[in-house]
Amino acid sequence: MRPTDLLFGPDALGVARDRRSVVVRWLGTAGFAIEHDGHVLLVDPYLTRAPLARCALGALAPDLALLRREVPRADAIVVGHTHFDHVLDVPALARQTGAPVFGSRSLVALGRVAGLPEGQLHLVEPGALAVERAVGPFLLRFFAGAHAPLLLGRVPFPGDIADCSDVPTRSWQYRCGAVLRVEVEVAGQRIAHLGSAELVDGAAPARRDADLLLLCVAGWTTSERLPERVLRAISPAAILLCHWDDFFRPLELPARALPAMRLPALVERLDRASRAPRIGTLGLHGEVWL
Ligand SMILES: [Zn+2]
Structure with missing residues (x-):
């Protein structure tokens, strides 16, 4: 089984697109644009x-021309780690x-050194209680x-x-x-995002319903x-399923x-552990409607 064998079409969840729709578009890795009524949230x-x-040896820098082309607008940006x-x-x-x-202390430090205005940086530090913020819809x-211990049993590059x-x-x-584990509610839809294949048991007081779970694959084993x-x-x-792709391409x-994603085993385990939800993937730029 390859990820492309599980591809969702835009209407895979049985919803036609109209003004009330929520559009979830995959940007590669754990990245998504969640759109509703002209508003855009990036995760x-x-x-x-x-x-x-x-990535291994050289200097990294964002591809500014590509970012301008691909992401003309956004109302908020959320960072899980x-x-x-x-x-x-x-x-x-x-x-x-x-x-x-919106993100951790580490994100705020990066934003400051990158020269973003203080008013644009929103520190989020959930403890026993979840933190809620509203932006547009x-x-x-x-x-x-939590982060998967995917580097010889350890979290890669720990610390802030x-x-x-x-x-x-x-x-x-x-x-x-x-x-951060993130949950987005918009237009009556609830979308959960796990940007790494790990979580904190009991981080929420009760099991959370979601219309769609965006689940990172890399490191799940x-x-x-x-x-x-x-x-x-x-x-x-x-x-x-996301973050299964070779993000060096x-x-x-x-x-x-990426190698060693063990997708068939993951899908079988998810199937067995749940009330048979739909399980799928998107191609780059692919979208699904809620
Ligand atoms: Zn990571």
Whole structure:
């Protein structure tokens, strides 16, 4: 089974597109644009997709021309954690759109060093209680989250982006920071986002319903009983698998899976642990309607 065998068409969830629709568009990795009635929310947008050699050895920088072309506007930007494949493009996107950004202390430090105005930076620190923020038609709810221990049993680049005198240019300087599990409510639809394949058990007092769960695949086998724990915390009507793609390939090429994603086993475990939700993927730029 390849990710493309699971492709959702735009109407895969049985909804036709009209003015009330919520459009969920995949930007690659854990990145999404969630759109409703002319409003756009970006979650973990990473479109630059720098090649592997540059990520390993060279200097990283957002592809500004591509960002202007691909993301003409945004009303808000949410960041689940500050690894480069989630946050590299965020300061540039915030600057070009003027959108407020929401995330961890590590994100705020990055925003400051990138010269974003203080009023554009919104620190979110959920503890035992979720944090809620409203932007336009979007209600954002943040729960404490966690990152998969996918590098030899450890979280890669732990700690915060802090005390930097300039915008980081090396992949390893993009430290993880606190991890947020995000829930978005818009137009009566609830969308849950897990940008890494791990979560904090009990971060919410009760199981959360979701119309759509955006679930990161990379690293899922390194997290203990991940499919079962996710579905104990969240009860989704449908699951969209993300962050399975080789993000060292440019955006204009078709998405190709990273090695060792073990997709058939993941789908089988999700199927077995739940009330048979729809499970699918999108291609790059692909969208599904709610
Ligand atoms: Zn990460």
